[in-house]
Amino acid sequence: xxxxxxxxxxxxxxxxxxxxxxxxxxxxxxxxxxxxxxxxxxxxxxxxxxxxxxxxxxxxxxxxxxxxxxxxxxxxxxxxxxxxxxxxxxxxxxxxxxxxxxxxxxxxxxxxxxxxxxxxxxxxxxxxxxxxxxxxxxxxxxxxxxxxxxxxxxxxxxxxxxxxxxxxxxxxxxxxxxxxxxxxxxxxxxxxxxxxxxxxxxxxxxxxxxxxxxxxxxxxxxxxxxxxxxxxxxxxxxxxxxxxxxxxxxxxxxxxxxxxxxxxxxxxxxxxxxxxxxxxxxxxxxxxxxxxxxxxxxxxxxxxxxxxxxxxxxxxxxx
Amino acid sequence: xxxxxxxxxxxxxxxxxxxxxxxxxxxxxxxxxxxxxxxxxxxxxxxxxxxxxxxxxxxxxxxxxxxxxxxxxxxxxxxxxxxxxxxxxxxxxxxxxxxxxxxxxxxxxxxxxxxxxxxxxxxxxxxxxxxxxxxxxxxxxxxxxxxxxxxxxxxxxxxxxxxxxxxxxxxxxxxxxxxxxxxxxxxxxxxxxxxxxxxxxxxxxxxxxxxxxxxxxxxxxxxxxxxxxxxxxxxxxxxxxxxxxxxxxxxxxxxxxxxxxxxxxxxxxxxxxxxxxxxxxxxxxxxxxxxxxxxxxxxxxxxxxxxxxxxxxxxxxxxxxxxxxxxxxxxxxxxxxxxxxxxxxxxxxxxxxxxxxxxxxxxxxxxxxxxxxxxxxxxxxxxxxxxxxxxxxxxxxxxxxxxxxxxxxxxxxxxxxxxxxxxxxxxxxxxxxxxxxxxxxxxxxxxxxxxxxxxxxxxxxxxxxxxxxxxxxxxxxxxxxxxxxxxxxxxxxxxxxxxxxxxxxxxxxxxxxxxxxxxxxxxxxxxxxxxxxxxxxxxxxxxxxxxxxxxxxxxxxxxxxxxxxxxxxxxxxxxxxxxxxxxxxxxxxxxxxxxxxxxxxxxxxxxxxxxxxxxxxxxxxxxxxxxxxxxxxxxxxxxxxxxx
Numbered sequence: 001x002x003x004x005x006x007x008x009x010x011x012x013x014x015x016x017x018x019x020x021x022x023x024x025x026x027x028x029x030x031x032x033x034x035x036x037x038x039x040x041x042x043x044x045x046x047x048x049x050x051x052x053x054x055x056x057x058x059x060x061x062x063x064x065x066x067x068x069x070x071x072x073x074x075x076x077x078x079x080x081x082x083x084x085x086x087x088x089x090x091x092x093x094x095x096x097x098x099x100x101x102x103x104x105x106x107x108x109x110x111x112x113x114x115x116x117x118x119x120x121x122x123x124x125x126x127x128x129x130x131x132x133x134x135x136x137x138x139x140x141x142x143x144x145x146x147x148x149x150x151x152x153x154x155x156x157x158x159x160x161x162x163x164x165x166x167x168x169x170x171x172x173x174x175x176x177x178x179x180x181x182x183x184x185x186x187x188x189x190x191x192x193x194x195x196x197x198x199x200x201x202x203x204x205x206x207x208x209x210x211x212x213x214x215x216x217x218x219x220x221x222x223x224x225x226x227x228x229x230x231x232x233x234x235x236x237x238x239x240x241x242x243x244x245x246x247x248x249x250x251x252x253x254x255x256x257x258x259x260x261x262x263x264x265x266x267x268x269x270x271x272x273x274x275x276x277x278x279x280x281x282x283x284x285x286x287x288x289x290x291x292x293x294x295x296x297x298x299x300x301x302x303x304x305x306x307x308x309x310x311x312x313x314x315x316x317x318x319x
Numbered sequence: 320x321x322x323x324x325x326x327x328x329x330x331x332x333x334x335x336x337x338x339x340x341x342x343x344x345x346x347x348x349x350x351x352x353x354x355x356x357x358x359x360x361x362x363x364x365x366x367x368x369x370x371x372x373x374x375x376x377x378x379x380x381x382x383x384x385x386x387x388x389x390x391x392x393x394x395x396x397x398x399x400x401x402x403x404x405x406x407x408x409x410x411x412x413x414x415x416x417x418x419x420x421x422x423x424x425x426x427x428x429x430x431x432x433x434x435x436x437x438x439x440x441x442x443x444x445x446x447x448x449x450x451x452x453x454x455x456x457x458x459x460x461x462x463x464x465x466x467x468x469x470x471x472x473x474x475x476x477x478x479x480x481x482x483x484x485x486x487x488x489x490x491x492x493x494x495x496x497x498x499x500x501x502x503x504x505x506x507x508x509x510x511x512x513x514x515x516x517x518x519x520x521x522x523x524x525x526x527x528x529x530x531x532x533x534x535x536x537x538x539x540x541x542x543x544x545x546x547x548x549x550x551x552x553x554x555x556x557x558x559x560x561x562x563x564x565x566x567x568x569x570x571x572x573x574x575x576x577x578x579x580x581x582x583x584x585x586x587x588x589x590x591x592x593x594x595x596x597x598x599x600x601x602x603x604x605x606x607x608x609x610x611x612x613x614x615x616x617x618x619x620x621x622x623x624x625x626x627x628x629x630x631x632x633x634x635x636x637x638x639x640x641x642x643x644x645x646x647x648x649x650x651x652x653x654x655x656x657x658x659x660x661x662x663x664x665x666x667x668x669x670x671x672x673x674x675x676x677x678x679x680x681x682x683x684x685x686x687x688x689x690x691x692x693x694x695x696x697x698x699x700x701x702x703x704x705x706x707x708x709x710x711x712x713x714x715x716x717x718x719x720x721x722x723x724x725x726x727x728x729x730x731x732x733x734x735x736x737x738x739x740x741x742x743x744x745x746x747x748x749x750x751x752x753x754x755x756x757x758x759x760x761x762x763x764x765x766x767x768x769x770x771x772x773x774x775x776x777x778x779x780x781x782x783x784x785x786x787x788x789x790x791x792x793x794x795x796x797x798x799x800x801x802x803x804x805x806x807x808x809x810x811x812x813x814x815x816x817x818x819x820x821x822x823x824x825x826x827x828x829x830x831x832x833x834x835x836x837x838x839x840x841x842x843x844x845x846x847x848x849x850x851x852x853x854x855x856x857x858x859x860x861x862x863x864x865x866x867x868x869x870x871x872x873x874x875x876x877x878x879x880x881x882x883x884x885x886x887x888x889x890x891x892x893x894x895x896x897x898x899x900x901x902x903x904x905x906x907x908x909x910x911x912x913x914x915x916x917x918x919x920x921x922x923x924x925x926x927x928x929x930x931x932x933x934x935x936x937x938x939x940x941x942x943x944x945x946x947x948x949x950x951x952x953x954x955x956x957x958x959x960x961x962x963x
Binding site for chain 1: 373375460461463464465467468485486489490493602606621624625626627648650651652653655656658659662663666668839840841842844845846848878
């Protein structure tokens with residue numbers, strides 16, 4: 001197991017290296033200089049490019065950047081007061097993780113639960129209701145939902161705050177207030193997750209419930225509950241976990257609109273701004289973070305398989 | 320914010336029934352957080368605002384954007400500051416003398432003006448040396464300051480030469496470097512040219528650049544480029560400003576500059592304490608609130624990127640007794656949706672909300688809606704000689720063709736249907752309510768805009784006639800496809816479509832089609848400055864309160880003249896008003912500027928003006944003395960008070 005993880009980490013490093021290289025080269029293709037401005041003269045631009053070493057040939061810049069990255073230096077933002085890219089990204093990660101993690105929690109719990117209910121009560125009114133909800137959930141864009149929720153729950157009813165409020169003792173904002181302001185963004189992010197997990201769970205569980213070993217288990221005299229918890233759910237979860245991985249990443253990266261509605265100071269907007277303003281190192285830094293997130297999530301999912309299904313333990317069996 | 324928010328939360332908590340209703344969490348008085356912000360928060364007179372951008376730079380010589388200016392204008396103070404309607408009020412300088420010839424300004428600094436740290440601790444007096452240090456930073460070529468031209472704009476002695484030398488040295492060094500790395504093998508044969516020919520062409524171009532830079536350097540009195548490199552410092556030391564003593568600062572001008580005093584309220588001219596910069600090191604200076612030193616009415620006590628800013632009243636400020644606010648509390652949210660912002664305003668979380676899109680129409684007629692004029696002017700840049708010549712640029716180089724385009728566009732559709740925010744149709748370049756006739760002349764106090772009104776306006780029939788004439792004169796026949804370069808933003812794209820419709824409707828019968836190309840901002844700038852465009856939607860905001868900030872843009876070879884416009888008469892008028900014989904005669908100068916605009920826009924239609932920007936905000940009627948400034952920082956909170 002240990003050896004397997006080491007090997008996987010090796011692959012991860014290679015992947016990240018390739019991601020950085022490809023991104024670095026692609027960003028060179030963006031026209032214009034980060035120092036373009038309505039009132040910048042040619043001479044000023046040259047001075048600034050020299051200052052940041054952007055006038056060097058691309059291989060030189062690339063090697064310098066990679067050297068920095070190896071030493072943990074991701075460069076500075078050209079547009080935001082020379083702030084370190086790593087600082088800018090690190091301060092925002094919590095605001096991407098918090099709503100994302102809450103959304104994932106809500107999404108996975110509710111999605112799996114409802115999907116299982118739908119499968120077990122197939123063709124009942126509960127099943128039909130859940131199917132309709134999941135179709136709606138998949139087809140309503142999350143920003144429409146966000147606008148709708150915000151308008152009714154915050155503006156009309158005044159139950160929850162309009163904007164995300166980070167904990168701030170000076171302004172009298174407690175952790176509880178922060179949690180409340182996270183509810184709506186998380187729900188908006190969770191709905192698509194709930195919807196697709198419900199459908200997956202439902203179809204997987206139906207399939208598992210129709211297999212021979214479930215029939216056998218029932219024949220052995222186990223109760224329906226026992227069969228479902230000990231045999232069916234475990235087996236149905238494996239394909240479901242496979243789709244959860246990419247969902248984690250899409251929640252973390254695809255929250256731009258939600259961030260906009262609820263004013264969450266997360267990474268998405270920073271990424272968008274950095275791309276449009278040609279803030280190279282910042283774009284690279286954020287893309288790198290997303291890549292790290294992705295490979296780590298994939299590793300975790302692969303390890304989870306083994307926990308859920310001992311047959312797929314990866315130490316000796318498969319290879 | 321606290322009590323109100325606390326109330327909302329308490330209500331929310333109770334309504335939700337999730338937790339027991341207790342006010343303990345929401346009571347700010349219990350908290351022991353950041354001490355200085357905490358103290359200020361206990362005061363009731365706190366202005367609550369929302370800011371949609373982050374601060375890009377707190378270094379006076381580096382800042383160029385409105386948020387940075389707004390912060391700098393309130394945490395630092397220049398020699399003077401602005402009151403109502405841009406009236407000049409004493410700042411660090413308590414008084415000043417101007418010599419007879421208008422060339423020497425002597426500022427007497429207020430001995431009570433002090434530098435203060437973020438925690439309120441006094442650091443030392445503000446001296447004339449602090450201005451010298453900061454202004455030197457602004458012009459130092461190593462800084463690469465975008466706004467270094469402000470020193471030349473102010474007419475400061477020696478600034479023009481120093482800036483010219485710096486820019487020529489840069490050209491010379493870059494071209495020399497490129498020349499030495501130029502290789503024939505980098506080029507490939509094409510159908511029309513061999514590699515050698517292309518190489519020779521590139522080489523000749525670089526050599527010419529080097530030669531003209533060298534000539535310009537020698538023109539400044541240097542024997543060689545090496546000498547100039549060494550003497551750059553000398554030129555900088557010879558600039559016309561110096562500290563006579565700690566509290567007397569003298570500025571010498573090359574030419575009398577009517578707007579010189581008003582420039583002294585502009586953030587690029589604010590003082591910085593050199594000793595403190597060296598203490599925290601230059602790299603760290605201005606990166607956190609503690610690594611900055613304050614002399615303005617407010618201290619910057621909390622800087623959380625993308626979350627919040629807090630300005631606390633500076634108790635050691637020389638005029639602290641006249642500062643009514645205890646603090647300014649900003650929610651910082653780059654992502655905010657306009658409806659959310661309006662909701663925050665209506666529930667009292669913030670005291671002002673900018674309106675955009677359909678909200679302008681929805682809320683624009685409320686009694687607390689305020690229409691604020693803005694001097695920003697937007698126009699189409701017309702490429703008439705920048706870059707490679709094509710049949711289209713040949714056509715656009717004809718003034719009649721440009722006038723035809725100008726007359727074909729129904730600008731009122733853009734202001735009334737697309738923007739709907741109080742923007743005004745502009746057929747002019749120098750905006751309304753911006754520059755007024757100088758004191759002691761027959762035009763004193765007169766709005767520059769009222770001096771001439773006869774610019775070309777919307778006229779479909781005339782447009783058709785002029786376009787036909789232009790085609791006949793240039794010999795360009797057949798269909799013409801005009802590309803309009805715009806920034807990829809929603810409103811810009813709508814505007815582009817409106818222009819496309821109008822032009823095709825009016826000139827379509829002559830085979831004119833219009834393509835809109837939305838591109839990211841940096842790409843737009845790059846293409847416009849390299850001449851790789853036909854028409855481009857652009858805008859200009861003033862840097863100082865004088866028509867010159869608009870009118871000197873299009874002089875031949877000017878840094879901002881991306882349209883390749885050149886008119887000797889116009890150049891002469893602008894130059895004589897800048898530094899020539901007219902500079903001392905304010906009335907003649909004023910008239911020259913009026914004439915320059917007539918030539919540029921009326922006769923030559925060098926650009927196609929579209930509209931003068933307007934903004935509508937919802938603002939709490941409790942705010943008094945909340946004055947929007949036309950140039951420099953948008954607001955000076957020093958004067959603002961909140962009346963219950």
